[in-house]
Amino acid sequence: xxxxxxxxxxxxxxxxxxxxxxxxxxxxxxxxxxxxxxxxxxxxxxxxxxxxxxxxxxxxxxxxxxxxxxxxxxxxxxxxxxxxxxxxxxxxxxxxxxxxxxxxxxxxxxxxxxxxxxxxxxxxxxxxxxxxxxxxxxxxxxxxxxxxxxxxxxxxxxxxxxxxxxxxxxxxxxxxxxxxxxxxxxxxxxxxxxxxxxxxxxxxxxxxxxxxxxxxxxxxxxxxxxxxxxxxxxxxxxxxxxxxxxxxxxxxxxxxxxxxxxxxxxxxxxxxxxxxxxxxxxxxxxxxxxxxxxxxxxxxxxxxxxxxx
Amino acid sequence: xxxxxxxxxxxxxxxxxxxxxxxxxxxxxxxxxxxxxxxxxxxxxxxxxxxxxxxxxxxxxxxxxxxxxxxxxxxxxxxxxxxxxxxxxxxxxxxxxxxxxxxxxxxxxxxxxxxxxxxxxxxxxxxxxxxxxxxxxxxxxxxxxxxxxxxxxxxxxxxxxxxxxxxxxxxxxxxxxxxxxxxxxxxxxxxxxxxxxxxxxxxxxxxxxxxxxxxxxxxxxxxxxxxxxxxxxxxxxxxxxxxxxxxxxxxxxxxxxxxxxxxxxxxxxxxxxxxxxxxxxxxxxxxxxxxxxxxxxxxxxxxxxxxxx
DNA sequence: AAATTGTTTTTTATGGATTAAGGTCAAAAA
DNA sequence: TTTTTGACCTTAATCCATAAAAAACAATTT
Numbered sequence: 001x002x003x004x005x006x007x008x009x010x011x012x013x014x015x016x017x018x019x020x021x022x023x024x025x026x027x028x029x030x031x032x033x034x035x036x037x038x039x040x041x042x043x044x045x046x047x048x049x050x051x052x053x054x055x056x057x058x059x060x061x062x063x064x065x066x067x068x069x070x071x072x073x074x075x076x077x078x079x080x081x082x083x084x085x086x087x088x089x090x091x092x093x094x095x096x097x098x099x100x101x102x103x104x105x106x107x108x109x110x111x112x113x114x115x116x117x118x119x120x121x122x123x124x125x126x127x128x129x130x131x132x133x134x135x136x137x138x139x140x141x142x143x144x145x146x147x148x149x150x151x152x153x154x155x156x157x158x159x160x161x162x163x164x165x166x167x168x169x170x171x172x173x174x175x176x177x178x179x180x181x182x183x184x185x186x187x188x189x190x191x192x193x194x195x196x197x198x199x200x201x202x203x204x205x206x207x208x209x210x211x212x213x214x215x216x217x218x219x220x221x222x223x224x225x226x227x228x229x230x231x232x233x234x235x236x237x238x239x240x241x242x243x244x245x246x247x248x249x250x251x252x253x254x255x256x257x258x259x260x261x262x263x264x265x266x267x268x269x270x271x272x273x274x275x276x277x278x279x280x281x282x283x284x285x286x287x288x289x290x291x292x293x294x295x296x297x298x299x300x301x302x303x304x305x306x307x308x309x
Numbered sequence: 310x311x312x313x314x315x316x317x318x319x320x321x322x323x324x325x326x327x328x329x330x331x332x333x334x335x336x337x338x339x340x341x342x343x344x345x346x347x348x349x350x351x352x353x354x355x356x357x358x359x360x361x362x363x364x365x366x367x368x369x370x371x372x373x374x375x376x377x378x379x380x381x382x383x384x385x386x387x388x389x390x391x392x393x394x395x396x397x398x399x400x401x402x403x404x405x406x407x408x409x410x411x412x413x414x415x416x417x418x419x420x421x422x423x424x425x426x427x428x429x430x431x432x433x434x435x436x437x438x439x440x441x442x443x444x445x446x447x448x449x450x451x452x453x454x455x456x457x458x459x460x461x462x463x464x465x466x467x468x469x470x471x472x473x474x475x476x477x478x479x480x481x482x483x484x485x486x487x488x489x490x491x492x493x494x495x496x497x498x499x500x501x502x503x504x505x506x507x508x509x510x511x512x513x514x515x516x517x518x519x520x521x522x523x524x525x526x527x528x529x530x531x532x533x534x535x536x537x538x539x540x541x542x543x544x545x546x547x548x549x550x551x552x553x554x555x556x557x558x559x560x561x562x563x564x565x566x567x568x569x570x571x572x573x574x575x576x577x578x579x580x581x582x583x584x585x586x587x588x589x590x591x592x593x594x595x596x597x598x599x600x601x602x603x604x605x606x607x608x609x610x611x612x613x614x615x616x617x618x
Numbered sequence: 619a620a621a622t623t624g625t626t627t628t629t630t631a632t633g634g635a636t637t638a639a640g641g642t643c644a645a646a647a648a
Numbered sequence: 649t650t651t652t653t654g655a656c657c658t659t660a661a662t663c664c665a666t667a668a669a670a671a672a673c674a675a676t677t678t
Contacts, residue, residue, distance in 0.1 A: 350653090
């Protein structure tokens with residue numbers, strides 16, 4: 001059966017929305033709610049009916065108002081708002097990056113399904129989509145193999161990333177002055193400065209800023225394959241840094257400074273400066289990732305294979 | 310239920326194998342057959358048992374021989390040897406490239422499933438894998454949209470292809486003389502010459518040669534993401550040219566000559582020659598693809614948008 | 619007329635069952 | 649001892665069913 005995570009998430013959002021209304025206020029129309037909550041009217045109606053049952057709103061049809069004696073406004077637990085597909089993704093990434101999944105490990109659909117508490121269909125669907133991230137391989141009629149989150153994965157990933165980013169950065173530098181992207185990158189520049197000034201407390205926010213920055217650069221000359229590739233990077237970094245917190249503050253501070261140099265190079269429209277700043281930034285991002293694969297990668301842990309700093 | 314296409318294909322292969330034996334000859338061992346037919350021993354045993362029932366082999370266990378009065382040796386029809394997944398792929402590509410599927414068309418899992426005579430699961434699985442080919446887009450909870458086999462698809466595809474191929478070609482040119490790839494490319498050179506001399510009758514064989522050639526180049530500096538991307542190209546070209554035969558002989562002849570120049574540049578280890586030949590070849594391949602998208606792409610068919618030759 | 623709600627129809631997300639194919643282990647033969 | 653076969657166990661490919669969510673259509677209300 002389909003899960004009702006869409007409803008539950010939207011219901012929680014609706015609770016927040018109602019919380020901002022005063023007693024007796026009329027509710028927005030179903031269409032408006034549909035738009036604001038990002039779900040279909042069908043789901044909105046289910047939410048309204050639930051709000052009614054729970055004594056949060058009164059009336060029906062066009063005459064729905066926030067009840068004066070509102071009920072408890074109990075939200076659904078976060079866990080119930082996560083779709084099966086997302087859960088599978090999270091659990092799989094955890095298994096892969098956090099547990100020490102060794103290169104060559106066979107991936108068993110049935111076992112994962114049991115372990116994750118979902119049907120095999122869900123696992124298959126995930127694996128099929130995940131296949132092109134370069135970390136697993138299908139053996140027809142015989143399951144999947146985990147290729148390993150290894151140094152060579154990081155190297156190959158960054159080789160492509162560098163090619164793509166250099167190309168986009170160059171294109172960015174050649175944008176006409178009239179392009180709206182210039183404003184947007186200046187705004188990002190300020191955001192970087194702001195974050196840097198509050199780095200001690202807000203260093204977690206860098207990850208999201210990083211993603212926005214690189215996507216902005218890519219948008220200078222859109223290419224669906226590059227965007228698609230950037231999804232891989234985003235996913236890997238998202239999960240990877242979620243579980244790899246050592247030195248996070250320092251790492252992010254360095255990256256912010258690199259971004260600033262990079263942004264300034266872009267604003268200066270100087271091709272060779274752009275290339276330099278871009279390479280420098282990607283180079284250190286690569287270093288970080290490679291270092292972190294060491295724990296996973298038997299090859300990389302030979303003596304002398306890893307720098308200490 | 311799982312289809313038995315693996316068995317049927319392997320059975321047909323086994324028939325060919327037995328056809329080469331004389332009456333009374335002993336059959337190879339199960340393990341040998343398993344290796345030669347590319348299936349598990351379980352499937353081999355099913356084949357042997359079927360051969361037995363059909364009166365093609367005699368005896369059991371270790372004492373199986375080809376029967377002197379062999380039965381009819383009837384093969385399974387080709388169609389029954391194609392797995393569901395492959396069928397879905399073929400039918401979908403046909404729908405997309407041959408029928409005039411318009412950009413923006415909604416893709417309906419249920420309808421495709423009915424149309425192709427498979428369960429929706431099969432469609433979903435295909436769409437999930439196919440997603441990263443850049444031709445369809447998922448709308449969560451609301452199906453898929455066909456983005457169109459358009460000129461911009463071709464342009465974006467070739468932008469990446471060029472980046473990747475130039476990089477691999479450069480790497481190829483820098484390979485040490487001791488590399489075994491030099492022999493292989495010389496062999497390919499001869500194959501090209503041979504095909505060119507028989508072009509009138511064998512021009513269909515170019516497609517496969519083309520794929521092998523470009524994969525060889527990529528293998529100079531392997532990168533999983535590049536290989537993965539090349540799968541897209543292979544698939545697109547495979548199906549595209551399967552249904553777009555106009556001018557095929559001439560097109561292929563031109564491409565072979567371009568390949569020859571390209572190969573000679575590689576053999577000459579001259580970076581600028583390599584780059585030149587590579588660009589020239591990809592440029593004309595791009596032209597061909599773009600021209601052929603015109604029929605699909607409403608944008609591209611404006612007057613003046615298309616050259617006549 | 620345009621927006622809103624009520625009703626019905628489609629379609630996707632997910633679980634579950636079934637059979638083909640793969641894999642394992644030990645007995646038998648070479 | 650290594651192959652080969654026999655018997656059995658697991659797993660992947662595939663179909664099907666059902667509830668949630670979306671979409672389409674009709675009936676109201678402003």
